[in-house]
Structure formats: C-alpha cells, structure tokens
C-alpha cells in the first residue's frame with residue numbers, strides 16, 4: 001500500500017539547507033497500524049506529510065497503491081489525497097464558527113454533496129463516534145477528547161483507506177489519549193490503515209508496528225510480537241537515564 005525507497009527531504013537551500021530525511025526505506029501494508037517515533041526534530045512530521053501527500057520529497061520514490069506520487073500532476077495528487085487519505089491533527093483543526101456536524105460534513109461540501117445528504121451522513125459518523133447529542137454544539141463547547149472525535153469523524157466521512165494522524169493525542173490527558181487510541185484501533189480493525197506520529201511510548205505501544213527515526217533514517221522497526229520486549233527494554237533505558 002505504502003512503499004518508500006531511499007526518500008530524501010531537505011528544507012532550505014545552500015548553506016541554510018537542512019537535510020531532514022536521508023534515505024527512508026519503508027513499507028506499510030494495507031490494514032497496518034503504525035506509529036512513527038523519534039526525538040523532536042527527527043523528521044516525524046516531515047515523513048508523515050510526505051506519506052499524506054501534503055508535502056513533496058526531493059529524491060527517491062514513494063508508491064501509494066502502486067502509483068508513483070512524485071510524477072503526478074497536482075490535480076491527480078489532490079484527487080488521490082481526497083480519495084485515499086484522512087487527516088487527524090494534534091490541534092484538531094476544527095472550524096470554530098461551525099458546529100460539530102458542519103465540521104464533520106465539510107469534506108463532503110468540497111465534494112459537492114448536497115447539504116441535506118452531507119448532514120445526514122455527518123450525523124451517521126457523529127453517531128458512530130458517540131457524539132450525536134453534540135451535533136449542534138460549537139467546538140469551544142466540546143472537551144479535547146470530543147473535539148478529537150469530531151476531527152476523526154471528519155477524517156472518516158470520505159471513506160479513506162489510510163488515516164494519517166500527527167500527534168493525535170498530543171493535546172489530551174492520559175485517559176482521553178487512550179480513548180482516542182481505542183477509537184483509532186477500532187477504525188483499523190474495520191480495515192483502514194492507520195499511521196500516527198507520537199513521542200509517547202505508551203501510545204506507540206498500542207499500535208502494531210513502531211518505526212523509530214534517528215538522524216534522518218529509520219533506526220529501528222519494532223513489530224507486533226516484539227513490543228513487549230521493547231517496552232521492557234525501554235523502561236530499563238528510562239531507569240538508566
């Protein structure tokens with residue numbers, strides 16, 4: 001589903017240039033539940049933005065569903081983004097002057113779906129996320145967890161194949177973070193590939209594969225069965241630190 005071969009990305013030019021990704025090789029299978037970890041500035045968001053076709057890369061290749069992302073026209077890239085991808089952000093990115101239902105329905109507005117139809121579908125997704133009674137509420141009347149659930153409902157309304165989430169629990173307290181991760185897990189169990197960026201080990205451990213970025217390359221890929229061992233090793237590292 002996702003395949004990156006030797007992907008490089010730099011910001012700036014000349015002496016101001018910053019080489020952030022220095023040859024990323026990565027495969028994510030359909031139905032994967034993956035977290036990207038790494039220290040601040042290691043390039044996690046840069047990588048996620050490339051995966052989500054929100055940003056370009058400089059060298060290498062990125063195949064999404066067998067299609068080379070780089071050689072696409074902007075129109076084709078936008079189409080692929082709209083058809084394949086749903087986005088969730090740390091700061092929810094809800095529109096403050098629209099209520100929960102209107103926020104969820106927004107992607108369908110851009111697809112030209114009639115108001116009646118998009119509101120009906122938005123209600124279905126709010127219901128799925130347990131937010132039906134909050135449909136008419138404005139974002140500032142919702143808790144952080146509710147806002148993130150609205151954002152997740154909005155990301156799902158176009159029926160994407162992949163959800164990319166940049167620090168989806170970064171603005172939430174611990175128990176709400178786990179609730180949001182449980183929702184992402186259920187979404188994944190419905191067959192949607194989920195890729196998140198997080199710096200929290202407990203959150204990463206809820207996914208099935210952890211990709212660690214260091215010095216612009218993938219330093220480690222920890223798979224399902226090894227997570228327990230990894231958590232044990234990590235807690236020992238913490239003790240030493």
Ligand SMILES: Nc1ncnc2c1ncn2[C@@H]1O[C@H](COP(=O)(O)OP(=O)(O)OP(=O)(O)O)[C@@H](O)[C@H]1O
Nearest residue numbers: 011012018020038039040041042043044045046047
């Ligand atoms: N648009 C940009 N222009 C210039 N430099 C950028 C840009 N975006 C990111 N960078 C730089 O690239 C590096 C990697 O940034 P990125 O946001 O991908 O890291 P990150 O691992 O997600 O960090 P954090 O955990 O702090 O969010 C950082 O040094 C950052 O300052």
